[in-house]
Amino acid sequence: MLDGGAGAGSHVLQTLASAGDDHLGWENGGTARTIRRTWLDTFDWRLYRAGLTLQQVLRGGQAELVLASRDGDLVATERLPAGPRPKWPAMAAQLPAGTLRDAVARAAGIRALLPVARAVSSVGELQALNEDAKTIARLAVDRMAVTYPARASVPARLTLLPVRGYHGQAGKVGRAIGSLPGVSAGADSALEAALAAAGARPGECAGKPSPVQLAPDQPAAQAMAAILASLLAAIDANLPGTIRDIDTEFLHDLRVAVRWTRSALKLCGDALPKGLAAEFRPEFSWLGDLTTPTRDLDVFLLGYPRMATSLVGGSEADLVPFHDFLADSRAAAYRRLVAGLRSARSGRLRGTWRAALGDVRPAGRLTVAGLADIKIAAAHHKALRTGREITPASPAESLHDLRKRCKELRYLVEMFGSLHDPERLSHAVRELKALQDCLGEFQDADVQRAEIRGIAEQMMDGNRVPAQTLLAMGEIVAGLAVRQARARAQFAGRFADFAGPASRTRLAALARTAGPARSSRA
Amino acid sequence: MKVLATYNIKGGVGKTATAVNLGYLAARDGYRLLLWDLDPQGAASFLFRVKPRVKGGGEALIRGRRPLDDAIKGTDFAGLDLLPADFTYRNLDLALDSAKQPAKRLASLLAPLRGEYDIVVLDCPPSISLLSESVLHAADLLLVPLIPTTLSVRTLDQLTEFVAGFNGHQPDILAFFSMLDRRKRLHAQILQELPAQRPDIATAAIPALSLIEQMSVRRAPVAAFAPRTAAARQYRELWREARERARLPDPRA
Numbered sequence A: 001m002l003d004g005g006a007g008a009g010s011h012v013l014q015t016l017a018s019a020g021d022d023h024l025g026w027e028n029g030g031t032a033r034t035i036r037r038t039w040l041d042t043f044d045w046r047l048y049r050a051g052l053t054l055q056q057v058l059r060g061g062q063a064e065l066v067l068a069s070r071d072g073d074l075v076a077t078e079r080l081p082a083g084p085r086p087k088w089p090a091m092a093a094q095l096p097a098g099t100l101r102d103a104v105a106r107a108a109g110i111r112a113l114l115p116v117a118r119a120v121s122s123v124g125e126l127q128a129l130n131e132d133a134k135t136i137a138r139l140a141v142d143r144m145a146v147t148y149p150a151r152a153s154v155p156a157r158l159t160l161l162p163v164r165g166y167h168g169q170a171g172k173v174g175r176a177i178g179s180l181p182g183v184s185a186g187a188d189s190a191l192e193a194a195l196a197a198a199g200a201r202p203g204e205c206a207g208k209p210s211p212v213q214l215a216p217d218q219p220a221a222q223a224m225a226a227i228l229a230s231l232l233a234a235i236d237a238n239l240p241g242t243i244r245d246i247d248t249e250f251l252h253d254l255r256v257a258v259r260w261t262r263s264a265l266k267l268c269g270d271a272l273p274k275g276l277a278a279e280f281r282p283e284f285s286w287l288g289d290l291t292t293p294t295r296d297l298d299v300f301l302l303g304y305p306r307m308a309t310s311l312v313g314g315s316e317a318d319l320v321p322f323h324d325f326l327a328d329s330r331a332a333a334y335r336r337l338v339a340g341l342r343s344a345r346s347g348r349l350r351g352t353w354r355a356a357l358g359d360v361r362p363a364g365r366l367t368v369a370g371l372a373d374i375k376i377a378a379a380h381h382k383a384l385r386t387g388r389e390i391t392p393a394s395p396a397e398s399l400h401d402l403r404k405r406c407k408e409l410r411y412l413v414e415m416f417g418s419l420h421d422p423e424r425l426s427h428a429v430r431e432l433k434a435l436q437d438c439l440g441e442f443q444d445a446d447v448q449r450a451e452i453r454g455i456a457e458q459m460m461d462g463n464r465v466p467a468q469t470l471l472a473m474g475e476i477v478a479g480l481a482v483r484q485a486r487a488r489a490q491f492a493g494r495f496a497d498f499a500g501p502a503s504r505t506r507l508a509a510l511a512r513t514a515g516p517a518r519s520s521r522a
Numbered sequence B: 001m002k003v004l005a006t007y008n009i010k011g012g013v014g015k016t017a018t019a020v021n022l023g024y025l026a027a028r029d030g031y032r033l034l035l036w037d038l039d040p041q042g043a044a045s046f047l048f049r050v051k052p053r054v055k056g057g058g059e060a061l062i063r064g065r066r067p068l069d070d071a072i073k074g075t076d077f078a079g080l081d082l083l084p085a086d087f088t089y090r091n092l093d094l095a096l097d098s099a100k101q102p103a104k105r106l107a108s109l110l111a112p113l114r115g116e117y118d119i120v121v122l123d124c125p126p127s128i129s130l131l132s133e134s135v136l137h138a139a140d141l142l143l144v145p146l147i148p149t150t151l152s153v154r155t156l157d158q159l160t161e162f163v164a165g166f167n168g169h170q171p172d173i174l175a176f177f178s179m180l181d182r183r184k185r186l187h188a189q190i191l192q193e194l195p196a197q198r199p200d201i202a203t204a205a206i207p208a209l210s211l212i213e214q215m216s217v218r219r220a221p222v223a224a225f226a227p228r229t230a231a232a233r234q235y236r237e238l239w240r241e242a243r244e245r246a247r248l249p250d251p252r253a
Ligand SMILES: Nc1ncnc2c1ncn2[C@@H]1O[C@H](COP(=O)(O)OP(=O)(O)OP(=O)(O)O)[C@@H](O)[C@H]1O
Pocket: B010, B011, B012, B013, B014, B015, B016, B017, B018, B039, B043, B124, B125, B126, B178, B179, B180, B206, B207, B208, B209, B210, B212, B213, B214, B215, B216
């Protein structure tokens, strides 16, 4: 039985009919529907990496959000109310309340959802009928044209959905369809197919500086150029999202890439052609400093809900003027940041830096393994020496200083990570991180206390600020002081672990990758 | 999950026609619904084009050797699944008799489906048996088709009395007139008087219509293949009353 007609998939229908199965009939499930899909994810693919895909599906004037597992199982749907659709990018918190929002928010965290692909589909349905003219399976024929990230058409996708209790019969139908000429089995989701057609792949994010794959014998200058080029790519990737203010992580990741660039220039600049590091260090300092005020205020605002709920004496309402001040300051800082990022200086910096890195030629006999060994050993030594000088009476600055040394060591260990045994590396990083967390907690609390004090003065200078707001801010400062004291109390133990023989041996081993043969060439 | 059962000891009064149409309408409202065709003759299975066959037979289900889940078939209608009839259902009483608590057996078999369905509809064969007793114990609401005679009201009273004797859980009862012929004076009169007097009789009534008989030819609920007819309208009215009586929550809430 064949009911060809003009509906969608009629040519598939014809092929199926000519494949000829005595007991089976096909019925065309009416006219094809047009479906517009927008797939959403965070810039760093948090949903995809959590095994999820989120799409906004527009069908017959109805919009719906569909959250599914990567293999297509439905997790949750949310009908979007008529009227203006959500404007992407948007935070998960802006979605209608419900299980879908909760699941998306859990995976997306503080990152915004933005379109990662768009497509228009014409979807027809065929029903496979058995000898009782009972539907045993539905075959969706989806003809999809990708419109973003690039225009591309996708080969028709057939999805066979067996009716419950008819998996056996439907399986036969599926095998029959699979054996038709021109039909091939595909395991990829619609998103993967759409992206593949557009020449992209899900999960790829240029925004996170990723460890560069290095060969131990590579000339040091060339390796450093490769590392710095990958950091520059991360800076470039995060720049548009920072300027559009899509979410706070763009700026955060941009800063990470800038900081790592600065550290690399400071610590390993001598491996680069003469004068190059010295020329660019001031420029990257400028870029880094340009981003600091906005980031500091972001940190405050991200931590604000926790601050507000931690109040014991004051109430959340008391803190509102503080919040508003933070938000206003942030807006002003952000305007200066954008002006700076868009400035000729910023453009010139990135352009000349890219060109300079491209010009780096291998020089000298130092290998990257040799360089890594020397630098890691030196940074390790320095961190140990700085830490050993700290006593309970030492000023806060001495801990800040140690934090910097630890950051440098951590960065070197990770930058040259591909040269090391992954297990040994992650063990060493874990120990270092325990100490860094403690130092970070100490310093962040210290800095925030000072900043809140500064903000209080600014608020007093300008408009009149309610007394209860200042009191509530005082309470927060007190809470920070408690945290800081706790971190200080933890410090001795953490440092003892770090400076202990086991950890020292492990880190020292990381500084022996080059081995005698290779280092002799250095 | 609410359990509804179409029930009458008399045969051929419209139990299956009602189960099939209300099942369809409920699923269309968005309820996830399972219809269990308990009649070995398999009229409901036939109407949904599902073969009246359960692997291992009724005994395997009753004794719990096979979970109900395994035997369920999807119908052609979204949200509406069917547990088919089987020839061996003739012997369900024997299987029930050897169960620990025959009267409670059906209820305990259905319990694991609670997360999967909002409504279970039991379509019973006409008889008084262990099976029908087990159905009465499992049901939250009995839908009782009555042919409009004074005698039929007496059977309703007997059923009400019987159910009132249960310890613990007692099903609610909603009777309604079926195969109503408005041209008959007696029918018209009974329909005028009784629903007003008795809250256990629905205002909606299902007229005798050849379109309803045609379900056997079309093999689909009349509410699905002829939604704009009087027959479909009456089933919709009846479903509205039944949903209210069973206090079913909004499926989309
Ligand atoms: N309202 C109606 N008008 C006309 N015919 C009807 C109506 N309701 C049911 N019928 C027909 O009467 C016959 C018996 O109906 P149905 O199978 O619904 O009754 P039943 O109570 O389930 O019977 P059984 O006791 O045999 O299970 C069927 O052929 C059906 O098509």
